[in-house]
Amino acid sequence: MEASPALADLDVRIPSDIQYITHIVDEVVRRCAAADFPRRHLALNVPVALTEALSNAILRGNRDARDRSVHVRAHVDASVLVLEVRDEGDGFDLDACTDDPTTDENIWREDGRGLFLMRRLMDDVERYSDGGNVVRLTLRRP
């Protein structure tokens, strides 16, 4: 069977600028909708987790340097969404950097919820280095 264009892989580099986030999120959500992902994934899991990954890459990985870029790859098919967000930073320890924002000492903090939400909204969150820093998010369609 020939692959639908809607299920084709996305492979794009964006300038390191938070204004580009919604364009990428909209495109990935559109592809997940075409692959018949559940409404809740389209409205909550995918947009929130991908926004977190992109903003981390731009603001922390690339330190908001506009001369850097973020490489986004997405594979969507009938069973799974795999996202890879690559920045030009040094990387980080996923476990060490994931705070629990629900504790009494953390709940009034303004920051510290991004990685926590990514890990709660995706089935798998992994990080690896390939010369840059890559965060891979996996969400399986039920």
Added chain:
Amino acid sequence: MTFTVTQHGDVNIVEVEGQLIVSNRQELKSTVLDQLDKGARKVLVDFGRTSYIDSSGLGVLVSMSKKVREMGGDLRLANLNEDLQTLFELTKLDTLFQISESRERALESF
């Protein structure tokens, strides 16, 4: 992504249309701070037309709530859809904010 401010009695209502995320959180912060400067002490954020919120958006709500409380006021939330409600429950922010199911209920609660 827009914020609309209306007044109902002594309650300032800020309606969030679209997303509340890293790219527009400062705009919400400025909007609320501007209302506080003008004397507002009761602030209601209405999410009836909001699609999604990221951690930055949640963080701004937390910091604005703290700021309003320090000034003797109260910031409350209304109209969260099921997905937004889940987001607040995951982060336990549903325990920090007074959340009403509708704008009318929220206005009655002040």
